[in-house]
Amino acid sequence: MYKIVKREEMAHKTIILNEIEAPQIAKKAKPGQFVMLIADETGERIPLTMAEVDKEKGTITIIYMIIGKSTRLFSTLKVGEGYKDIVGPLGQPTHIEKKGTVVCVGGGTGTAVLHPITRGMYEAGNRVISIVGARNTDYIIMRDQMAAASDELRICTDDGSEGRHGFVTDELREVLENNEVAEVVAIGPVPMMKFVSLLTKEYNVPTTVSLNPIMIDGTGMCGGCRVTIGGKTKFACVDGPEFDGHQVDYDGLMRRLQAYRVEEEHSDNCMFEREA
Amino acid sequence: MTYEVDAKYLTKKERRAIPRQAMPEQAANIRNKDFSEVTLGFGLLEAQYEAARCIQCKDPACVAGCPVGINIPGFLEQIVEGDLHGAIKTVWDKTALPAVCGRVCPQEIQCEEVCVVGKKKGRESVGIGNLEMFIADWARDTGVSNEVEIPPKTGKKIAVVGSGPAGITVAGDLAIKGHEVTIYEAFHRAGGVLLYGIPEFRLAKDIVDYEIEQLKSLGVNIVCNTVVGRTVDVDELIDEMGYDAVFIGVGAGLPNFLNIPGEDLNGVFSANEYLTRANLMKAFDFPKYDTPIIPGKNVAILGAGNVAMDAARTAVRLGARSVSIVYRRTKEQSPSRHIEIHHAEQEGVQFKFLTSPLEFIGDANGKLVGINCEKMELGEPDEGGRSRPIPTGEHEYIDCDLAIIAIGTSANPLLTRTTENLELNQWGNIEADTKTGKTTKKGVWAGGDITLGQATVILAMGMGRDAANSIDAYLKGEEW
């Protein structure tokens, strides 16, 4: 068992943080990599990015949004309890180097995934401007960590309760207008990454996005995570999860994410019924 | 056939008159609705009569036809004599996984193909595989295990990467020689393709789990959730973790796709994904188990090998209305075992031979609705003597909401890409000596599908055994 040593709730309990003992994984983990977790004997394999790694303590931290059955099940695990299986680190690490000004754009839980990359970029000597978006001020996660890893942190909310009243793309356009930007890293919901990429294309700024297709093994043996990049098929778990944002077929990814909607809802309802 | 006389009292002539005993099976219309094993296994008398059909050749062809050289006439006669302990020991002498081999070996092209009884007109070869299954199941059911005396610890440590048949064999063989063995497996459970690929109805997972437990009882340490090349590297195993030798048996798990339009539609799967969901993750028991699977109504399987048959028969059991195998060559050219095609036909699977897929067709939501295919015809035989299918220009549309691509797998580059000095061949398989399994990297051996490309359980085990012997010799001082 992989024991949970710390648990936090964020954004009105819609987002959960778990710090977990996994020394072997912590030792090797690099920004941008993920793990696959199974809660219990009947559980499915769920991919989550490592938002934080403490090599000395031998722990990894995951931050996830409660979406469906498995993440709901994860959210019931208390400190001292744990996950039956965790495997990793998986995927290619982020390519981090000194490039100049880097803009890191995060939406929703994507911010958790973005954080270690942001810090990596900052520590590599880049000037980092971060833009974080959410529904309203209560849903902004990792505000302090993002602020500490950026030269500038800008917030956008859908209802104007904090920062700019509007989308991250509005803020990003302003940044692109006024700065010489070497790279944009955008992680969040698929539509957000799509519109960020369309925008940065206009400005010809290289853009990296992190994709979250449905995965089974996470090691390249099922092909379930295949995404179309520049017309070619790639496996997100071994070739990614990060790709050139300008090459991604976002509509295809969105369609594939819907593949099990009916089944997943059924499964989640079954769990509700069991709980009731 | 009635068993009036104990088989051991039959005369030679009477023995020769015994017909091949049919393997009892669940009826097709019952078994195609559940995942329990199709074959039910012989009873003792059936087994003894079947074994009595063997004429005990002096120079047995069957033994030469078995990749691991089991003493076949030996264990068959022990069954006839009723010495079941002796029989299982004879088998264990050469294979650690008889319950598996008896079920999934392509016997008809190995031991049974060359059996002299089958060479006579009107006679069928001895059912060696069925008897191997019988004796292994008897041992498991009665709790007889392979008690071997393990010599004092040698103090040498070996890491085995991958827990498929190759890795299991290496680990077992080296543990018996007194070495300390640890298996590292990427998945959360051990067994390789035996677990995630070959379906429950052909090889019950209890059997695989039992074999894994046997391995542990020999002192083999199994560490799951470890992807070598990611969680730990081969060089770390040797330089930092103190392993004296490493065996790589990671299989050939990378699914091939057709590279035709529409392959990213929802409803198009690799057989690996489909079978992994169904077997390893037990999606057939959804929602008790959390992993979902799309239960197709009309299912098309592309390819006609063993994997295709497994996918087709899984789809039947998951409730599909129609399941068709679509293959661009003919039935005779199909690489599948005949028994698998036969079982699939019995269970209602249809076959569309000389049909080649051109394009997957989807609806506005990106869901598969059909496949555009082209009819083929057989052309002149090529250098290999196999007639090539040639397009006729005539099209056929196949209505389906689920398509499963089963056209083979290649070497997964995850480990090989992160390991230095490991030479690969043009297909990405590890170059290893065919006799010893030695790779181009000192202290590292490889075997099974990662060296052969997709092969068979018994070949993987045979290579595992050769590698174990070579590793043992090296650890005792033989030069690299």
Ligand SMILES: Cc1cc2nc3c(=O)[nH]c(=O)nc-3n(C[C@H](O)[C@H](O)[C@H](O)COP(=O)(O)OP(=O)(O)OC[C@H]3O[C@@H](n4cnc5c(N)ncnc54)[C@H](O)[C@@H]3O)c2cc1C
């Ligand atoms: C490499 C990678 C890293 C990720 N990192 C994070 C992270 O750090 N934090 C976070 O909150 N989420 C992350 N995700 C997404 C997370 O895996 C899904 O939200 C989770 O699997 C949903 O499972 P569920 O059973 O709770 O919901 P379900 O009821 O299964 O599904 C709800 C929806 O989630 C998506 N989904 C379902 N299964 C998967 C799957 N196996 N993989 C991906 N998406 C799926 C589908 O769109 C589905 O319709 C990541 C995904 C990937 C591929």
Ligand SMILES: Cc1cc2nc3c(=O)[nH]c(=O)nc-3n(C[C@H](O)[C@H](O)[C@H](O)COP(=O)(O)OP(=O)(O)OC[C@H]3O[C@@H](n4cnc5c(N)ncnc54)[C@H](O)[C@@H]3O)c2cc1C
């Ligand atoms: C559906 C299907 C049906 C088949 N039917 C038959 C049949 O009827 N008869 C027959 O003889 N053969 C059959 N085969 C072929 C047979 O299963 C294989 O030839 C055999 O399993 C190969 O054994 P192996 O030990 O080389 O590898 P595998 O069985 O593939 O095992 C390799 C193991 O290594 C693990 N692994 C991979 N990469 C890593 C890594 N980096 N780190 C750690 N672990 C790793 C994998 O998860 C896996 O568990 C079938 C194959 C399939 C897919």
Ligand code: SF4
């Ligand atoms: S291991 Fe396979 S080839 Fe050898 S005797 Fe058994 S069934 Fe025949």
Ligand code: SF4
């Ligand atoms: S070849 Fe056939 S008859 Fe001869 S020993 Fe082998 S099984 Fe018996």
Ligand code: FES
């Ligand atoms: S998750 Fe199976 S290949 Fe990527």
